[in-house]
Amino acid sequence: MDKVRPPFLEGACPLRLKVSLKLERINQLRYGIIGSGAVGGLYGGLLAHGGHEVHFLLNSDFEHVQRHGLRVDSPKGDFVLESPAIYQNVREMPRCDVVILAMKSTRNHLLGELLPPVISPGGVVLNLQNGLDVEADCVDALTGVDYVGVMGGCCFLCSNKIGPGHIRHLDYGRIIFGAYQASGGNDDGESRRGEIGRQIVADMTTSKIDAKWTDDLAAARWRKLMWNIPFNGLSVVLNASTDAIMGSAPAKALSDRLIREVHAGAAACGVTVDPESIRQTMEHTETMVPYDSSMRLDFLAGRPMEVAAIFANPLAAVARAESSEKSEALGTPATMPSVAMLCQELQFLDSQPRGTSKTSD
Amino acid sequence: MDKVRPPFLEGACPLRLKVSLKLERINQLRYGIIGSGAVGGLYGGLLAHGGHEVHFLLNSDFEHVQRHGLRVDSPKGDFVLESPAIYQNVREMPRCDVVILAMKSTRNHLLGELLPPVISPGGVVLNLQNGLDVEADCVDALTGVDYVGVMGGCCFLCSNKIGPGHIRHLDYGRIIFGAYQASGGNDDGESRRGEIGRQIVADMTTSKIDAKWTDDLAAARWRKLMWNIPFNGLSVVLNASTDAIMGSAPAKALSDRLIREVHAGAAACGVTVDPESIRQTMEHTETMVPYDSSMRLDFLAGRPMEVAAIFANPLAAVARAESSEKSEALGTPATMPSVAMLCQELQFLDSQPRGTSKTSD
Known part of the structure; x- marks a missing residue:
């Protein structure tokens, strides 16, 4: 696994990125962030700032972030992603190995439109939503789709979106994630899920995210x-x-x-x-x-x-x-x-x- | 018992009232209202409108009621008491046979000042406050005072004070009252309490109040x-x-x-x-x-x-x-x-x- 930070997200425009990325995909996970608010914006921002390939789905903040970038204030250090890879529609996004779902679960009726176009056949959904059994909404939304499975993650953090494209991380930040028991996905998912899980931990750790894998998501x-x-x-x-x-x-x-x-x-x-x-x-x-x-x-x-x-x-x-x-x-x-x-x-x-x-x- | 409406509260000034009242006291109960808001203002107002002798303790509404009277809007008929007997201080009030306590129980720490000057040796407190065991606050406040005992009453009504000296009675209105189990008061209280209780029911009934005595206040x-x-x-x-x-x-x-x-x-x-x-x-x-x-x-x-x-x-x-x-x-x-x-x-x-x-x- 190549741990050297790839240069592709530093100051390049999204279009050039996508071309150069294809050459490096084998050892790198491509991340997609659905819901770039207090949680998705923070973790996606830290991963991108840590040199990983991250694609953000934005809604009302799109134009602001296009002009001013994505700003993260954090006890781990403030930073601005000047030109993150941002999208207004999942059908414009590349298929991702790890789809981090961090929008509010009150909008989970939209998952049937949001998830299938963006998940890669070897990919997983990492559901960071609050609550219990929210992963089941992803499993339902991906019925019949070729993918590896659904993971869930719990974030122990104080973070707020305080303005368009502006995340303020106040305290804590640990993320604990693991496989959802009724994971969905294809048959050889279990070993692939473990493999991807380990790589997500490694990617997050090098991006200053306190990440931990668990065998007991419940x-x-x-x-x-x-x-x-x-x-x-x-x-x-x-x-x-x-x-x-x-x-x-x-x-x-x-x-x-x-x-x-x-x-x-x-x-x-x-x-x-x-x-x-x-x-x-x-x-x-x-x-x-x-x-x-x-x-x-x-x-x-x-x-x-x-x-x-x-x-x-x-x-x-x-x-x-x-x-x-x-x-x-x-x-x-x-x-x-x-x-x-x-x-x-x-x-x-x-x-x-x-x-x-x-x-x- | 004289059920003819005595003329003493119709248009006379409070001072003249007090003189004429003394002649009629034997068969008439003298009522004192402590807390002339949504409940005390309504029941006291109805009793006075029904021809009974009622003395109201007022606080912030005193000057308004002195000028404009006490106004009651009710499904039983709207009326204004033009010149009710009103006071700013209990020490100016005559001693009363029935002290109706209808102020908020959040002010019951004041009862030691409010009750002793206004209760007559043959009198009772009728506590109409919400809740349970609020009568105990009266018993405590009257320790060592010569009086008959404490009654409690429950009002099933929708009534609000919507302005100074202005009560709006919306719906219902039944009052059920009886002796408090740890009643306090003097030894021959029990028969006197029953006697006063019956007379209060009679006075209220002739004043369009749906009143009922109960042997089970709890x-x-x-x-x-x-x-x-x-x-x-x-x-x-x-x-x-x-x-x-x-x-x-x-x-x-x-x-x-x-x-x-x-x-x-x-x-x-x-x-x-x-x-x-x-x-x-x-x-x-x-x-x-x-x-x-x-x-x-x-x-x-x-x-x-x-x-x-x-x-x-x-x-x-x-x-x-x-x-x-x-x-x-x-x-x-x-x-x-x-x-x-x-x-x-x-x-x-x-x-x-x-x-x-x-x-x-």
Whole structure:
């Protein structure tokens, strides 16, 4: 594997890039970023800044990035990609070995149009969306398509898109990813997935991304839900940032209860998460910089919230697990009553008009 | 009992009133209203309009009512009391046989100043505040004072104060009241309480108030909590009026769960409420005019909310009952987990700055 940074993304125009890239493809992974916002823009930006071939699908930010580049402010060092390879339509993009899916899962009904044109026959989807079982949406969207399989990844980071083509990375940044259990893809996928997985870790590591492969994606997903469920949810319902929540005795106690329920919900699904992570989640939230969760930003901006992925999917998974134990009908999971209530509150808030809706990558 | 309307409140000045009143006191109850807002202003206004002697303690509305009178808009007929007997200080008020307490329970730390000067030795306090065990605050405030006892009442009505000295009564209006179990007061209180209770019912009935005596105040209190807990709480947390809540499947399901928990909480405290009231509460809320709960109005106006009376007191009562059953330490009551969560959310919201605080009667 050639670890020398290829020169093809430094100051060249996208068209010249594509010609020169073909000569180097054998040892290099070609990355496609679907959803170049707080997460996709950051990781794609770091990979491109690290010398890798990255193609960004942009929506409303296209013209701004064409003129001013993609700007990333990060504790790892600020930088601007002057001329990234950007597109307004997946059919203009080259087929990619790793399609990083980082748009909001509220738009997953579009995956049937977005994914098939951009995935290469030897390629994988790396789904970095929040929540649980969001990979299933990719598997569904790629039915009948020749590809290797779907991976999922969890990003533990504080990052916001603060303007067109402008990402502000505030804190943390680890990404943990692995194969989705019902991965989809072709038969010889398993060894190829492992091979690509190792190369993604290597590419990310040389690009200053704290990346780690896991053989237990479900545990990583539930581990992340232990933060997302309490703090995305309460930040919207209580209209508060994390520091206000952690500074209030009742809200802190409620956060702790929600975290414990999510931990128990994972166990009900047969997923083991280190119990120490309960305390760690509270401590990390207490010491991190005041943060507006992605769900709160969506809410305040009048955008749909990821209630299905972050709340309804885990509740459904636990309800299925409880139901198969007791052979009862699906209902509110006994393991996560407070999570179920928070979900209902968010479903209500998500259904109410909140001013002009905005689109975002 | 003289049921002819006495002329003393019609167009006379307060000073002349007080002289003429003394001649008629034997068969007439003298009413004092502490908290002349949506509830106290309405019931006091109806009693005065019905010809009874009523003395109103006013705060910020005093000068307005002195000039323009007290205005009540009601489905029972609109009216204006041109010159009601109003006061800015309890020490200027005559001692009253029935002190109707209808100010917000968030100000109950003031009861030690407010109640002793205004209660007569043969008198009772009728506490119409929302919540549970708010009567205990009166008993505490009247320690060592000669009076008959404390009654509690529940008002099932939609009424708002929409301007200074201006009450808008929208819907319903029943008041159910009875003796508080730990009533306080002097030894011969029981028969006197029954006597006064019967006379209050008579006075209210002739004043177009749908009043009813109950021997089971606790059941009436819990019955009302079955509305107040879900709809006061959710209207604040979800920033919604009752029609929006009932129009949303998840919010309606959550309301139903909260109502059932409150019903079970009453049972845990040994209080029997007709199970039919679960369905009735949902149905009444569905058919009533869109309504902003008093707690939501307080929240939107930046005033403290009655979280202690409506949420923390019932939760504490259930926790005590559960604890005596299982001899365990007090904690979150197993019977009301969703109510406990809603309480924590409201405690958080109540503790956060929300613009300029306003005072209100």
